[in-house]
Structures are given as C-alpha cells and as structure tokens.
Amino acid sequence: xxxxxxxxxxxxxxxxxxxxxxxxxxxxxxxxxxxxxxxxxxxxxxxxxxxxxxxxxxxxxxxxxxxxxxxxxxxxxxxxxxxxxxxxxxxxxxxxxxxxxxxxxxxxxxxxxxxxxxxxxxxxxxxx
Numbered sequence: 001x002x003x004x005x006x007x008x009x010x011x012x013x014x015x016x017x018x019x020x021x022x023x024x025x026x027x028x029x030x031x032x033x034x035x036x037x038x039x040x041x042x043x044x045x046x047x048x049x050x051x052x053x054x055x056x057x058x059x060x061x062x063x064x065x066x067x068x069x070x071x072x073x074x075x076x077x078x079x080x081x082x083x084x085x086x087x088x089x090x091x092x093x094x095x096x097x098x099x100x101x102x103x104x105x106x107x108x109x110x111x112x113x114x115x116x117x118x119x120x121x122x123x124x125x126x127x128x
Contacts, residue, residue, distance in 0.1 A: 012038055017080070019096035023088045040094045060084075062110075084108040 063075035
C-alpha cells in the first residue's frame with residue numbers, strides 16, 4: 001500500500017490540529033505518483049500502478065473509506081477545510097496556510113464553518 005510505511009514515520013499526534021495534503025500526478029488512468037504532506041513535510045512519494053482509476057466520475061468521501069459500497073474506517077477527529085485543485089500545489093516541503101482561498105486552480109473548497117448538522121456549503125460557484 002502506498003504510504004503505509006511513510007505515514008507511520010510522521011504519524012500526527014492526537015489532540016492537535018494538523019494539515020494533511022495529498023498530491024496525485026497521473027501518468028495513465030491507472031498509474032502515476034502519489035505524495036502526502038503532513039504539516040507541510042513529505043516523507044516521500046510512491047508510484048502506484050493499479051486500482052487507482054483517475055478517469056471518470058467517482059464518489060469522494062472525507063473522513064471515511066468506502067469499500068465495495070460499505071463505509072468503513074471512519075476518521076475519529078474534526079476536519080476544518082478540504083480543497084480539491086486542478087494542479088499539484090505542493091512539490092516540496094512547505095508552511096501550511098491557516099485557511100484556503102478560492103483561486104483559478106480551485107475545483108472545490110469546503111470550509112466546514114457554515115451550514116448545520118451534516119450539511120456544508122461548497123465555496124466554488126457552480127460546483128453544487
């Protein structure tokens with residue numbers, strides 16, 4: 001599994017806010033390079049070659065994993081913001097921003113500071 005060993009080395013501590021960023025550079029529909037950054041630090045990238053179809057329409061889940069239609073491995077914590085971009089924003093270690101803004105490369109942005117219950121608003125116009 002991509003990142004299992006790398007993420008274990010940078011395992012975030014509990015009871016603190018952390019910035020987690022993932023990048024994906026697809027070379028084909030089922031292969032490419034993934035990289036994760038925890039608090040702006042990357043433990044390294046990994047190459048994937050299967051089970052990562054990046055072409056088409058897919059359900060996106062935050063805070064859980066979907067396996068064969070079943071919701072499993074729920075995240076035990078809080079999520080403050082999620083941004084999906086059309087470009088790879090991070091290629092080297094960086095200092096995380098306190099908040100995200102919409103720019104020309106933002107495909108979707110959820111700030112999770114509006115709405116109520118299980119409903120949130122998406123900050124990019126026309127992406128409802």
